[in-house]
Amino acid sequence: MAFSKALLFAVLASLCFYSSVHAARELNDDLSMMAKHEGWMAQYGRVYKDAAEKTHRFEVFKTNVRFIESFNTGDRKFWLGINQFADLTNDEFRATKTNKGFIPNKVKSPTGFFRYENISLDTLPTTVDWRTRGAVTPIKDQGMCGSCWAFSAVAATEGIVMLSTGKLVSLSEQELIDCDIHGEDDGCYGGDMQDAFEFIIKNGGLTMDSNYPYMATNGTCKAGYNSSATLKSYEEVPANNEGDLMKAVANQPVSVAVDGGDMTFQLYSGGILTGSCGTDMNHGIAAIGYGTDSNGTKYWLFKNSWGTTWGENGYLRMEKDISDKRGMCGIAMNASYPIA
Template sequence: MEGIVKLSTGNLISLSEQELVDCDVHGEDQGCEGGLMDDAFKFIIKNGGLTTESGYPYTAADGKCKSGSNSAATIKGYEDVPANNEAALMKAVANQPVSVAVDGGDMTFQFYSGGVMTGSCGTDLDHGIAAIGYGQASDGTKYWLMKNSWGTTWGENGYLRMEKDISDKKGMCGLAMEPSYPTE
């Protein structure tokens, strides 16, 4: 959502993931137990937006919803990228950041510390990250550039590179299974 706000207004606003963790818990999404981006987008639309990260900081734990937080940004809708299609995901990412669901509970993902993440990873979708770009490492490995919400001490200053175009159509850690992006 931060990406579409930046593209449409020119302002980069850090928005509160914690508001989703604490408040978007009455449907499919269940705080730190996981959820899906489409459900989060529905919550954001119904709630009238999200507040800032500084106004509702991330705590890495389920908390009590602070209702009545002032919204700093909102969206009008969202679009789903065709499932299990990294080519379609690449086209979408070329235009704006895309929310992707991954198996964030997989140990390969949990303990990622740098480089291009390769190898095996599950597809039990339980965590959302943002696909913000793609590239190729010096050894020729193609990768997705992702932004995580776990802070700058995780991965490469809060980012990770995940192998792109693997043989499994679901993508590394399931990243191609349910991508979507907000619209304004």
């Protein structure tokens, strides 16, 4: 009996010791995470309205950081990071950063693919990066406005105008948001890159960003600015064909729709995005090149509009020539390019 009591006391003592050590470890982890959150708030200028919101955001932040740390322990070709979206749930991220549920009209007349269709893939360069040719303006930030469609269309327009005129001009997304309102496009609530091209053509061009600066909100159209860039027309890349997309990107920056709503896209920090993702075409970006990394993985190079603290200083690489004809995250499903 005495032996049994002694054994019981020993077991209880060890359990108490384990619990106290475990509790201390959890407390230290939380204190460390709190310090990390405070540093992150300072870095991104995040201010919460009250203590309750800060507590809630801290819990979301903690969950996301643990997901990032777990994800990055795997053997993958890309990695995640604690970026400006680290205190958002994925549902919140989708609601604020992607195309806000905009569904374009599917009944459209095909434009044709005449400019590059007869080019042989064998004649294309193995690597293209339009940044090195001076056809890409610095990374921009759409903020809390679902205006990715405007940034994608403007990036493609800036590229072809530079290739046509020799001058790189930063054009106004805000003019599209405020003035392209008589068709499907709906400012911060979403839009379509092809419709944006049509507006630029009918409008006689776009003015410079410095004339009509970005406000990250819907505004009233301000007319009377001189156009700094004009377009003649645009064409669509045949759907579900990465080869045809490659032909177009080899010759100019191209607007591309993509599924940009999952956690790995939200928290992407670098490397070549690989694996599975959806084809909910909810985000517009610009394809500005392609290449192959040192391990032999082929990739597309994209310009995003979420600032320089997301991805590779604002850019994204995504696996190229995958078995799915739609391309990684649907990048080959809906691409188009303007003609100047």
